[in-house]
Structures are given as C-alpha cells and as structure tokens.
Amino acid sequence: MKHPGARRWFLVAVVASLGLGWAQDRLDPYFVDILTRIGINVILAVSLNLINGHAGQFSLGHAGFMGVGAYTAAALTLFAGPKLLPVGAGFWLQSAWFLVALLGAGLMAALAGLLVGAPSLRLKGDYLAIVTLGFGQIIAVIFRNIEWLGGALGLNGIPARTNLFWAFSAAALTIYVVTALVNSTYGRGFLATHDDEVAAESMGMNTTRYKIVAFVVGSFFAGIAGALSGHFTLTINPKGFDFNRSIEIVVMVIVGGMGRTVGVIIAAALLTLLPEGLRMLSGMSPSLKWVGESRPLLYALLLIALMLLRPQGLFTWKRKKAATA
C-alpha cells in the first residue's frame, strides 16, 4: 500500500456517512435528494474513470451496467425479499437484505461486464466504444420486453432503502478500491496499458487481462450505483438507463480529467449541482426566469466553453506528480 492515508480516509468517510445517514431526517429533503444523487454519480464517474481514464479504454455503456444492477437489486428487494424475510422484519434485517441486494447487483453487473468485456476487449481503440454502445441498447430492449420486470413501465413501488449512509459509504468504497487498485503494483499495468499498449505487450504483459479486470471492477460499482439509484427514485424503467445516461457519466469523467480521481469526484458533484443551481437562479426573480427555461442550452454551452478552455479537464492539479510517480 503506497498510500497509508487512504485506509484512514476511507474509514473517516464511512463514519461521516453514518453520521449523515443518522441526521438525514433532520435535513431538508431537497438537499438530501441532491446529496444522494451526488453520491450515486460519484460512484458512477469514479468507476467509469477506472475504465476510460486509468485503463485508457472507451466505454459508452456504463448506464447499461447500472441498469443490470438496478433491476437485480429491485428484483431482490421486491420479489425475493418478502418471500425470504420473516413477516415484519425489523430495520436491521431489512438493511442486511439491502446489503445483499447491493452485492447481488454489483455481481450481476460484473458478470455482464465480463460477458461483454471478454470478447470485445481483445479489440483495440474505438471498437470497444461501439460494442459497449450496442450493449447499452440491448439491455434497454431486453428490460423493455420482459413482462415480469414491468416492460416499458418498469418496476414501481421499490422500497426506499437508499439513504445518505448507503450512498456515501458506497462512494467511499468505490473511491478507495479504485485508488488502491490503481496505485498498487498490479495497477501499474492499467497505466501501462493506457500509455502504450504495444510497448506493454512487448514487455510481456497480458493487456487484455488488465482491460478485463478494469472493466469488470468498473461494472461492479456501476451495478451498485444502479441499485442505490433504484431504491432512491423508487421506480425504474428501461429509459433511465439509456445512451443519454451513459453520456452524462462520460461527460463527468472528461470534465474532471481522464484518470484524475479527485477531479472526477468534483466534476460528478458539480455537474449534479449545476442544473439545480440554474433552477435556483431562475427561481430568484422573474427577470431570471429564462435561465430555467434554457437550462439544457446553458448546460451544453458550459460544456463547450469548458472543453475549449480546458480540454485536459477542469481539475488536473496533480498532473506533474502523477507523471513522475
């Protein structure tokens, strides 16, 4: 472990999220809503960053894996839960079952990641992007046509299990695992694959394996994020996991700076806050009403301006250090 502080940070974060989860009922629900979404988006962005940033692949299907997780977890709590748990199961039993659902969601998504990744990661360059794009579409079509998963209407009445504790401790775990993995001896392989695949292969490295590991780990956390998101909005449908959602996550990674975990975390938080900030701004006075109406336009304009001014990403402080490390 090259970063002895990492584990301490992880524990601090888990304790802090416990505190937040406890205080949740005393906070403004709108604020809790935004915080929870930040937590979920951080998980998505950091896990995608492992694939797109650190390992240098290009996945456009992250929302698809999220969907696999969301449906798995919802099926576990909605259908399997009532059958397996005793009637009137208490808070702790419910929470334990939710943990099982989260892990199940992660594992199913990881399995999907393996199935998609194993054949396609032998490809180089842009081909993976196309394969993952196709995967995202297939997932949506499959869910839409499975009757007992609700078809196009999706699943409703999912129990509200996600709170700030789950969202933030899962985010902390994602950050911890991804950083620990990348900074380990094994993780250097990701960077080598990213920097120069041919050179890495000529050194005897099995780059395909590194890519698959990055892909499977990334998908695992996407699945967990999906499970959290389903038990947070309480309703899921295939449309919520389409191509647009994938793009949103890719944008977070690019804005934060590919391969910069801290930058990606901040970008995920900022891009979740931005639309809400614009919403607030438009509510302040009638003369600012146009801000609310042109939210999608302003969001797009900000992205264009950002890419023109800082193509390397907004938050790339440690660039030099990382290069010499």
Next chain:
Amino acid sequence: MNLPTAVRRRIFLGVAVAALVAAGCKPTGGGAGTGTDIPVGEFASLTGSEAAFGRTSHNGTLLAVDQINAAGGLLGKQVKLITEDNQSKDGESATAVKKLISRDQVVAILGEVASGRSLEAAPICQQYQVPQISPSSTNPKVTQMGDYIFRVCFIDPFQGTVMAKFAQKTLKAKKVAVLTDVGAPYSVGLGTYFKERFQADGGTIVAEQKFTKDDKDFKAQLTAIKGTAPDAIFVPAYYGQVTLIVLQARELGITVPLFGGDGWEAPELLQGSGAAEALEGCYFSTHFSPDQDSPRAKDFVKQYEAKFGARPDAMAALGYDSMLLLADAIKRAGSAEPAKIRPMLAATKDFDGVTGRMTLDKDRNAEKSAVIIGIKGGKFVYSETVSP
C-alpha cells in the same frame, strides 16, 4: 496568498462543507398556506421529447391560475404557481417535486402528462402527504401509489373500452389488427385493454404487431397486418410515429381506417407531406375537443385563444381542469392545508370542468365521458361523445 497546495485544499474543503451544512438546514417559518399567497407546485415537461404536450398542459394551468387570481383568488389569497421543468427526462421529476415541497412549501402538486414521470413523483407526494393531481396520465398505476394521488383524466381501461365499442358500432369492424409501441407503457396498456374488451364483445384480433419508440420504418409490421385483411387497425401510439405509420400503410395499399387514443392528438399529427390526406377517415379518442358543443368549453376556447393565440388541445383543457379541481377543493375545505385539501378532493362529485362533468371514484380516478375526433379535410373534427 502562497499557501501550500495541501493547506489550500483543506481550506477549500472546510468552506465547502460549511456551505453545504448551511444550505442543508431545514428552512424555517412560513408554513404551508400561512403567507399572503397560496403556493401551488407544478412539474412539467416544458423541454425535451414530450414538450408539445407539456407546454399546452402548462398553458392551460396558467390560464386557470390567471382567472382565479383575477376573480379575487382563493380564500382571499392569490394563487402562486411555481413551475419546474423536468426536461422530459427520467430522474428529474423526483428532485423537482422534493424542491417544490420542501423549499417552496406548496400546498399541492400538479403534474404530469406522461405516466412514467407521474409515477416518479407519486411516492414522494404520498410520503410528504401533499396532494398530487395528474392532468393527463392515463395509466391506472399512477393513482394506485397512494391516497394523496388524484387525476382529472379517464384511465386507459376506459379509453380501451370506448375504442372497442366505437370500432364495433361506428366503424362496423369485426376483424381488427393492433400495432403497439412496446417502448411506451401507455401504448402497451391501451392496446391490451382494447384487445380484452373487443374480444369480449365478440370481435377478432387478427394481428398483433409491435414496434419501438425510435423506429422509422413500419413496413414489415404493416405488410404482415395487410396479409390478415383487417377491417380497421388500432394504433395506440404517440403522434410522432402515427403519422409515419399511416403514410407507410397507405403506401402499401392499406385503405382501411386506422384509429387510436389520446396520444394522437397534436397539431404535428397532420404535418408532413401527404399526412393530412393519408389520415382522412381515421379516428382517435381523447378528453376534449374545441368544437364540443358546450358553453363551458366554448368560453374556455375563447379565453385560451385570446391569451396564447392558438387553439387549445386536450392537454391544455386537462391542465386547466387540474387547477380548477384543486381550487374547488380548497374552497370547499376553507383551508389551504394539504391534509384538509385531500379529503375534499376525494369527495369531488359532479365537478363541472371544461373536459366534462366528473366525479372522482374511490380509486381517485375521474369518471367522465370521452370524445371521439375524426380527421376530415385535413382537420380534427368532433365526431361523438361516449359516456362511461
């Protein structure tokens, strides 16, 4: 200032956390309805893929608010409508509704057109016990989310029944083919209800074909349908695809009428070259027609045209009715407290809206009549009213 990066980052973190905590404290004071106005929340798809529906529905609601305020408001207070856009996106409505409830302390929530997004808001309104009135979500599941969820439109089983009766009585159809959009819950639901009723009444469904939202070419499905020689084709889809489907059906030489539900109703249906001719003799069921022969409807059409310079459609009329229904309940409750509005909404009987006289049943759905509109000479023409 030349602080080391680590220190600077810690200060930044500290400030950020402090700001978050400050922002997160529950807003105090100004309980619901105690101020000088009555805040009513609305979430709508003002931009994005269903904006055509969201906009007119919002306009209808706006008109109702203006009329109420011009007539002196409710309980001596002005109604303040606070609208949030969800960009027709999934996941946005929940946040918007939480904002309306916790920040703006609204006494009730109006919205939405699409059933999927109404379903997103419903558990939240139920949890915080704020009444939600959906103007035009026709899927039965919406009001099943709890006793705080209402609607002013009829539901899909009723619409399916109406169209099954219409197909048999007016179109004299014995064999009908059904073409549904599996990507839209609305379409699947309406198709199923139609089928059940039509078969129960002795009709035959000769073909069931499916497509998905983004399809542009329907020739494969239409060719299969043509082979079964139906008397009519039921297409419960949204206007965007309907135009394409009808054009391609005519191209393949299918001459029988096509008919559908309220998803057809948008001026866009008749736009595009040849669309008006192809749709001649087709029908759809909906909630309201501006040609309806009732003084209430005529007055609404006049006022709407004066304010927005366009003829109102069913979504506008339902948006208008949703606000009036709420106003009616607030008046009868004599209070703008959500807990007092709810029982009054549930007790609504023979409420006289522009979309017809309605009574809310025990499942909080409106019992009311449907209107059938035909397409003649490139125009929507009122055909008949079907009562439940």
